[in-house]
Amino acid sequence: MFDDLRDLYQEVILDHGRNPRNFGRPDSFNRTAKGDNPMCGDKIAVYLTLAPDGSIQDAHFDGRGCAISQASASLMTEILKGKSQAEAEALFGHFHDMCTKDDHEHTDHGPVDEEAFEKLQVLSGVREFPMRVKCATLAWHAMNAALHGEEKTSTE
Amino acid sequence: MSSHAAVRAAIGDNAPYDVMRVRQDFPILSRTVHDKPGRAGKPLVYLDSAASAQKPRQVIDAMKRFLEEDYANVHRGVHFLSQRSTDLYEATRDKAAAFLNAPSREHIVFTRNATEAFNLVAQSWGRANLKAGDAVLISGMEHHANIVPWQLLRDQIGIALKVVPVLDDGSLDMDAYADLLTDDVKLVAITHASNVLGTINPAKEIARLAHARGKTVLFDGSQAAVHGPVDVRAIDADFYIFTGHKLYGPTGIGVLYGRKEILDRMPPYQGGGDMISSVSFEETVYREAPYRFEAGTPPIIEGVGLGAAIDYVTALGMDAIHAHEQRLLAHAMDRLKDVDGLRVLGTAPAKAAIISFTVEGIHPHDIGTLLDRAGVAVRVGRHCAEPLMDRFGVGATARASFGLYNTEAEVETLVEAVKATKSFFG
Ligand SMILES: Cc1ncc(COP(=O)(O)O)c(C=O)c1O
Numbered sequence: 001m002f003d004d005l006r007d008l009y010q011e012v013i014l015d016h017g018r019n020p021r022n023f024g025r026p027d028s029f030n031r032t033a034k035g036d037n038p039m040c041g042d043k044i045a046v047y048l049t050l051a052p053d054g055s056i057q058d059a060h061f062d063g064r065g066c067a068i069s070q071a072s073a074s075l076m077t078e079i080l081k082g083k084s085q086a087e088a089e090a091l092f093g094h095f096h097d098m099c100t101k102d103d104h105e106h107t108d109h110g111p112v113d114e115e116a117f118e119k120l121q122v123l124s125g126v127r128e129f130p131m132r133v134k135c136a137t138l139a140w141h142a143m144n145a146a147l148h149g150e151e152k153t154s155t156e
Numbered sequence: 157m158s159s160h161a162a163v164r165a166a167i168g169d170n171a172p173y174d175v176m177r178v179r180q181d182f183p184i185l186s187r188t189v190h191d192k193p194g195r196a197g198k199p200l201v202y203l204d205s206a207a208s209a210q211k212p213r214q215v216i217d218a219m220k221r222f223l224e225e226d227y228a229n230v231h232r233g234v235h236f237l238s239q240r241s242t243d244l245y246e247a248t249r250d251k252a253a254a255f256l257n258a259p260s261r262e263h264i265v266f267t268r269n270a271t272e273a274f275n276l277v278a279q280s281w282g283r284a285n286l287k288a289g290d291a292v293l294i295s296g297m298e299h300h301a302n303i304v305p306w307q308l309l310r311d312q313i314g315i316a317l318k319v320v321p322v323l324d325d326g327s328l329d330m331d332a333y334a335d336l337l338t339d340d341v342k343l344v345a346i347t348h349a350s351n352v353l354g355t356i357n358p359a360k361e362i363a364r365l366a367h368a369r370g371k372t373v374l375f376d377g378s379q380a381a382v383h384g385p386v387d388v389r390a391i392d393a394d395f396y397i398f399t400g401h402k403l404y405g406p407t408g409i410g411v412l413y414g415r416k417e418i419l420d421r422m423p424p425y426q427g428g429g430d431m432i433s434s435v436s437f438e439e440t441v442y443r444e445a446p447y448r449f450e451a452g453t454p455p456i457i458e459g460v461g462l463g464a465a466i467d468y469v470t471a472l473g474m475d476a477i478h479a480h481e482q483r484l485l486a487h488a489m490d491r492l493k494d495v496d497g498l499r500v501l502g503t504a505p506a507k508a509a510i511i512s513f514t515v516e517g518i519h520p521h522d523i524g525t526l527l528d529r530a531g532v533a534v535r536v537g538r539h540c541a542e543p544l545m546d547r548f549g550v551g552a553t554a555r556a557s558f559g560l561y562n563t564e565a566e567v568e569t570l571v572e573a574v575k576a577t578k579s580f581f582g
Contacts, residue, residue, distance in 0.1 A: 001576050002529055004192075009522075014581065041538045041545065041552035042521070064551050066519035067581070135521065 008125035008132070009067065012075075017067035022077035026060045033149050035063075035142030037134050042069050046142040048080075055084045059143070066135050072123055073139030079116045085147055087113055091120070092140045099126050099133050173476055179561050181212040181468075189531055198531025201566045206351050206379060206510050206557030207535050209404045211465070218464035219406065219457055230456055231430055231447075245456050248463035249446075252411050255466050256396060257387040263419070265412040265446040266454055270378045270399035271301040273412035274345075276425045276449060277374060277395055278305035282343075284423055285372075288314030291340040293333075293371075295357075296322040296547055297350040300540040302376050306345070316340065322547055326353035326502030333362070337369045344373045348380035348396075352539045352555065353502025354485075354510035356380060359391040367392065372418070378402055382469075382559075383508040384478035388413050400458065404560075405465030409458040412449075419445035426451040469560070477560045481509035484558045484567060491571045498574065501548050509558035512539070515574065518581050520554040526580060527554070530573035 029047035036043050044063030051057045059077040064070075080088055093109025094117055126136045179185050184200070191197035202210060222244060228237035230245045249261040258264060267273040286292070292306045296319050306317050318336055321329045328346070337344075344366040349356045359380075363373045374395035377386055381398040388396045396413040400406055414422075424431055424442050428451035433441045442448045469477060488511055492498055497516030515523060524536035535555045538545050545551060556570055 001573070002526055002580050005526065005529055005580075008525070009580070017581075039537060041542075041550075042519075043551065064519070066521035068522070070519075129525065132521075132525065 008129060010122045010125065012122045013067060013071040016071035016074040020061075020070050020074040022060045022074065024060060024062050026058065029058070029060065031146040031149060033142045033145035035138045035145075037065075037069070037138050039131075039134065042066065042135065042138060044069065044073055044139055044142060046073070046077075046139060046146050048143070048146050053084075055082065056080045056088060057082075061139060061142075065138065066132075068123070068126065068132055068135040069138050072136045075119060075123070076139050076143060079113075079119060080143065083113070083116075086110060088143065088147065091116060092144055095120050095123075095140060096137055098124050099136050101127075171473075171476065172479060173472055175480065175561065175563055178472065179563075181214065182210050182561055183213060183216070184210050185561060189533075190529060198529070201530075201532040201569050203556040203558065203562065203566070203570060204533045204535050205382075205559030205562075206402070206555065208401045208407070209382065209559050210561070211404055211406070211461075212468050214468050215405055215461050215464045219461040222457060222460045227457070229453055241456060244463070245454070245459045248459045248466070251463050251466040251470075252413075255386075255470065256381075256411075256413050257389050258413050259389070259416070262444075262446060263413050263416055265414060265419070265449045266459060267410040267412055267449075268408060268455065269401070269410040270376065270397050271305075271410070273397040273410050274301050274305045274376075275308075276412060277345075277397075277414075278309045280422045280425045280449070281372075281395075281418070282306075282309045282315075283313065284421070286313065286315050286342055289316070289340060290342045291316040291318050291338075292343045292345055293318045293320060293336055293341045295320040295328055295333075295346045297326070297328070297353060297355065297541065297544050298345075298347055299351055299376065299378065300542070301378075302345055302347060303543070319543075320346070322353075322544065325504050326350070326355045326507075327504040328355070328357050328362075330358070330361070334365055337365060337371065341369075341371055344371050345376070346374075347376040347378075348386070349377075349383060349508045349510075350502065350541075350544075351379050351510065352512050352541045352544055352553070353504065354507040354512075355502055355504040356383075356506040356508055358506075359393070363392045363394075379508060379510070383481055385474040394418055400462040400465065403462070403465050404468060406458045406461035408455045409462050411462075414445070416445065419449075422449075424451070425449050428452045430454070472560060480560060481558050481562075484562055484564065485509040485511070487564055488556070488558070488567045488570070491567060492574070495571065495574055495578070497578070501550070501553055509562075510555065511557070512553040512555045514550055514553050515578060518577065520552040522581065523554045523574070523577055526577040527570070527573050530569065530576065532556075532570055532573050534570075 031048040042065035047060045049058040059080045061073045090110040090112045097106040126132045188197035226240040228241045230242040249264045252264045320333045366373045372394045377398040400409040431451040501512040520536040
């Protein structure tokens with residue numbers, strides 16, 4: 001019945017959706033931001049630990065959401081570790097284009113880690129589901145807000 | 157009127173109707189969805205009537221015929237078409253009055269939708285009758301349309317908003333309600349039926365208790381008015397609101413019923429043409445109710461469409477529609493019981509054919525996407541009732557809502573699709 005949904009819900013997504021990596025509020029972090037998708041009630045928070053040079057040492061998330069948003073957040077936290085701020089922003093730009101635009105419309109967001117971007121391709125199916133694009137990009141928007149937001153220290 | 161509806165009108169409206177014949181009145185119900193080149197899609201199973209109902213040919217045709225033959229502006233011309241147009245538009249006021257068993261057309265105010273009706277009462281009646289320290293009593297199962305207008309008024313004039321809690325089965329806590337009817341409460345504004353839980357609230361009892369303490373009572377009939385007969389005089393409502401597009405009519409028109417003595421004393425809501433009897437730069441005299449509340453050119457075409465929709469459901473019989481939907485509801489509740497991990501929100505004894513549910517381990521948004529592929533249209537999300545979602549500790553639900561045209565076979569399709577969704581994510 002759901003054959004043509006396999007593009008959207010690839011095995012990797014179902015796996016990350018069921019067993020999200022880096023899930024939960026970490027004991028220490030220095031940046032955080034919330035993402036809220038009022039359409040479907042999803043709420044997530046992203047927690048980043050930035051090194052003194054500004055690169056992302058560690059990334060976690062928590063909150064609830066659909067399989068797409070959970071998998072996207074989980075993949076994101078895996079990929080971001082060790083990335084500089086510029087690399088993270090470039091990935092976000094490329095990822096956003098991948099979710100929302102045809103290939104020939106993609107714009108230049110600076111050099112991107114091809115291997116990391118390759119991993120995000122499993123989410124490219126959302127382009128055919130405009131109502132689900134927000135689910136895929138929610139964590140990335142929160143990550144971006146955390147990068148640019150005020151420094152916040154963990155209360156633990 | 158379809159020949160089927162005409163026959164029904166003749167034989168009386170309590171008899172069950174032939175749903176397969178009724179479905180033929182709704183052109184959209186015969187379409188398929190997700191067709192691909194070389195592959196037929198799935199037949200549409202439309203279970204989202206609580207968001208907006210589909211329209212019968214009788215409504216579509218009435219609007220088309222009106223535009224082709226009778227259209228002109230209303231209330232302002234001496235010419236032939238203006239008179240025709242006015243007559244047809246005003247006939248809907250009579251039909252809406254009869255539909256609610258209101259005493260006359262003077263009790264019926266047309267609005268853009270239910271939402272505008274709430275805003276009208278809040279800004280017109282509210283500002284004239286409430287002052288800082290007064291309270292409006294709503295319930296924990298209100299649609300945002302019956303929350304936010306009162307919050308705006310609260311921020312403007314300093315009233316308080318009080319909330320009757322909802323019990324675990326989705327019924328209104330009537331004991332708490334009685335206790336909440338304190339002196340500061342001037343208006344009780346509660347939904348007649350919940351768009352999420354399906355709960356049908358005891359409107360008559362709510363009004364009786366409120367009136368005994370001298371309060372004004374408003375009901376949100378957006379859902380109740382489409383699922384069964386409504387009698388505003390039997391309930392003893394001071395205000396009663398519904399919206400055309402959920403009653404198989406067009407978008408762009410809603411109805412506010414108001415007790416005449418109350419409407420007569422309310423100041424205008426918006427200013428403009430049509431709502432005045434004389435205007436000079438020094439002084440303007442407003443028309444009588446209900447026209448005082450209808451500034452500018454009204455939704456004329458939509459008004460004619462709503463009239464046709466009321467004719468349609470009246471011919472089928474609101475009692476018959478209620479009985480049909482109750483059979484579907486009982487069947488669906490029974491079948492959904494077999495699905496492991498499925499939780500229904502709202503199991504009150506008096507319930508309209510609306511089923512909100514969650515499935516353990518699967519987010520409603522994913523459920524919605526999969527059901528859609530099976531041709532089943534449900535709504536997922538917060539249903540404009542965020543406080544209620546919080547009350548039940550869920551971020552969102554999937555909601556299957558039934559209309560007069562749904563069938564038991566469609567219930568089966570829903571149940572099978574939910575089961576298939578579970579194994580997909582399993
Ligand atoms: C219970 C209830 N009240 C109010 C509304 C608002 O109706 P409308 O959007 O037509 O103004 C709705 C529907 O969305 C509803 O279900």
